[in-house]
Amino acid sequence: MRFSNFLFPESRDQARDGQVLDEVLAEVQLCEALGMEALWLSEHHFDGNCAYVDPVAFAAVIAAATQRIRIGFAVAQMSLHHPIRLAEQLSLIDHVSKGRLIVGLGRGTNYNIYEYQGYGIDHEESQARFEEAAGILMQAWTSENGFSHRGRFWDLKVPVLRPRPYTRPHPFTIRATASEASITALGRQGEPFLMNVQSNDTTRHRIALWRQAAQEAGIGDAAIAAALGESWVWRNVFVAETDAEAERIGLPAFTAMQEHRAAMRNRVLAEQGLIMGHAGAPPPARIDPRHALICGSPATVAEQMQAVAATGAGGVILAFRMGPMSYAQVESSLTLFMEQVAPQLSQPLVAAAAGT
Structure with a gap:
């Protein structure tokens, strides 16, 4: 199993934004020093739920x-970005990183209507904007002689993009999936996926759907194994020396994080009467600690991670920093995980196929 860190730092106080950013950069350096494979970035605006925002x-x-x-990226909110500007920016970062970029593609938030309002975008257009932007992004990266595009949201006449991507034909891309329909569609194409927080049973079921769709589409076993090796599922994690200590810190932090993430949505609902999603829908797995949180001593966390590995996922996106946790707590949890948990679970890495 492969391990990565979801950098999702909360900042409740505007006066502390800079300090939180400094701590996140320290977390970045720690992850590289400990040998973690990847870092993942989110995108959320206006509410302090993701301190670096961009x-x-x-x-x-x-x-x-x-x-x-x-x-x-897990993920960049495509509907909020101009696709050509994004293509240029990501091509540049692909060069600076020498091909270490993973471009997670998604429509944007399914929950925070105020993010679309702040950017002056109708949230009901977000999926269509995403699909059009994703197509433009690929065309910009791969066109050798420039191109024209006339669509619903963009009317473009683009000379050759500069710089050309470092990774050819384009940076490694992966799509987010939040439903059985979307993961089945990705399976038919043999494409890897990012899966949001689900129970282990749901994760296992959806990966089985992906595999079945890939097999029915005639995709070979080697290609299926490679794509699953590049697929990732998301969980939150906290490791301490004992189960009791982990629960004492981790559970309240997880609860506080969920409350803070819902606060602006509740405020907008109270003030404007607007909410995304379906009123009365059952609580999602991402807010249920039974499914979203792996918490305990190194031995307990290793056992829980074995259950995630049994779903067939190639890698896990682990959010170590939850809510109001101090950096010292995050540093300790990360170190315990990589030094005492990961060695029990790590397997040889599946090499990323450039341009997947």
């Missing part, structure tokens, strides 16, 4: 500050 700018900082670790 994953593209922050990825450039990480690329310049590291030598080995891969840098991924």
Whole structure:
């Protein structure tokens, strides 16, 4: 199993934003020193739930500050970006990182209507914007002689993109999936996936759907194994010397994190009467610690990670920093995980196929 860190730092106080960013950069350096494979960046605006806000700018900082670790987006909110500007920025970061970039593609948030409002975008257009932007992104990276595009949202006449991507034909890309339909569609194409927090049973079921769709599409066993090796599922984690200590710190931090992430949504609902998603829907797995949180001593966490590995996922995106945790707590948890848990679970890495 492969391990990576989801950098999702909360900042509740505007006056502490800079300090939190300094701590995240220290976390980046620690992850590289401990031998973690990848870092993942999110994108959220206006609410302090993701202190660095802009994953593209922050990825450039990480690329310049590291030598080995891969840098991924989980995900950049495509519907909020101009696709040509994004193509240029990611091509540049691909060069600075010497091909360490993983471009996670997704529509953007399914929950925070205020992010679309802040950018002046109708949230109901987000999926269509994403699909059009993703196509433009690929065309910009691969066109050798420039191209024209006339679509619903963009009317473009583009000369050859500069710089050309370091990775040919384009940076490694991967799509987010949040439903059985989307993971089945990716399976038919034999493409790897990013899966949001789900129970282990749901994760196992959806990976089985992906595999079945790939096999029915005639994709060979080697290609299936390679794509699953490049696929990632998300969990939160906290490791301490004992189960009791881990639960004392980890569970309240997880709860506080979920409350803070819902606060702005609740405020917008109270003030505007607007909410994304379906009212009355059952609580998602991402807010249920039984499914979203791996917490305990190194032995307990290793056992819980074995259960995740049994789902068939190639790698796990682990969020170590939850809510109001101190950096010292995150540093200790990360170190315990990589020194005492990961050696029990690590397997030879599956090499990334450039341009997948």
